[in-house]
Amino acid sequence: MENRAEFNGNLSDLTYGFVGLGLMGGSMAKAIKKFILKSGKILACTRKESALKDAKSQGIIDDYCVLKPENAESIKKMLGECDMVFVCLPPKNTIEFLVEHKDNFKKGSIVTEIAGVKTGVFKAFPLGMDGVNFIPGHPMAGNEREGFAYSDENIFQNRNYIFLPYEDTDPKALDTFKEAMKSIGFTNLIVTDWKTHDHKIAFTSQLCHVIASSLVDCAEDTQVTQFGGGSFEDLTRIALINAPLWTELFISNKEELISHIENFEKSLDKIKNQIRNEDADELKETLTEVRNRRAMMAQFMKKK
């Protein structure tokens, strides 16, 4: 397998392709249009024709086709024209699409996807993709909304982007991809392997969604927020959750996620016992340590 191919061209003049034009795909397309594009263009396919029509009429994309089986030829043609393709579908659909179209990408193009869990992607493509620069990635941005209508070119400002190149990925292709992501606002660019990714993401993202969901689930009633002062609001914003997507993410990364849940349960149990035993000195020590750790963690967080 020739898992690389020399990449040439200026970012501003490339043809970009989007497969999936929801909140993430739409936001990335808008950001590329706004922050990168000069003489280049953007092509897109997604399942919802209305999103494509909106994107076209807003001048974000130049051409499109609807993502459906009978359009296989048009999709193939589109992929053959793109220098950089972003597959922004739900995780399982992402893998299905990549497997189906792996021979249809333009020779030497950069192909990426944004699935929140990478095990499936790397199981399907353990050695990369023939003739193209396939570099999975994970833009650490988004919000609780769904669909192109809520897409926003500014959600990537000061965010983290995780790149998951193969051992033999062409460094030039990776640099080009990084440059593009920097141009649309990402500031902290991390390169790692998929096992590390799935382990860390299970903590920073999936565990947080499980906790937020559990907190809403255990509320006695929905009026309790009358007694709130902002803490519950902050802890449960992400409980406005896209249920099908997160069901898929949780289950596809279940081993990592469950191990983090269990670690969290241990810490919760420790603090609970310090409270139950009225062990003020130990509790104060734990909370002081927590405060210090959280202050140290702030260095890699989005600057506000």
Add this chain to the structure above:
Amino acid sequence: MENRAEFNGNLSDLTYGFVGLGLMGGSMAKAIKKFILKSGKILACTRKESALKDAKSQGIIDDYCVLKPENAESIKKMLGECDMVFVCLPPKNTIEFLVEHKDNFKKGSIVTEIAGVKTGVFKAFPLGMDGVNFIPGHPMAGNEREGFAYSDENIFQNRNYIFLPYEDTDPKALDTFKEAMKSIGFTNLIVTDWKTHDHKIAFTSQLCHVIASSLVDCAEDTQVTQFGGGSFEDLTRIALINAPLWTELFISNKEELISHIENFEKSLDKIKNQIRNEDADELKETLTEVRNRRAMMAQFMKKK
């Protein structure tokens, strides 16, 4: 016990007293100065003389005395001049101060305190306070900072205020107090009893702080936030915790808090098992229900 006394006067012309001038006392004093005061004045006592000097030089307070045993007479004199007194000390100190000075407040004045747990206050004053309108309260606002230097008159905008009057509290005094809190920004004014308060607050506030602290505590390292996209940041902002204060709050409300922690553990366990068993349908149902509940809860949250 005569747990009421007619309250007279215009908010703008009163003499306000602050006992404790940290983040909360300082913010309330600044807000009263900015949004209410005309010919009235603000007196303050707190342990840190530097805070008093700063507040005086900034024109927030008109006079002060340092809160220390040898100043008992000056403090007594100050309390005797105030129409509305806010005791904004840590919970235990609040009760100690109120017990020591219960006979020193001006006849007919409104006296309040802002402790985050009310059991101790109501155990010390089961029937109120003689000759004054003692109305415990809880401003549901604040942030992770400490001290007068970080106080800010705008942190109360669109927040909830909980009032805990006695059965025989003078309605006119309560209305005056409410009007004052509305004037400085609070929009959702709730009247309840202390048992309900301590039960609800254990959920919306203390449980959230325990969860945020546990989440930071269980992190493998402080670099993991490189992989974060905002969720972990939101869930752990309040883990920048004031350790002595929250140790006191957790332990003084431990029965309510532990019962909420246990309910939360049950919900967490339910979701964990749905993930472990790869029960996609049930998990999706749980998350859909969570999303709907959270959307309903938003009506009582701070409007942004």
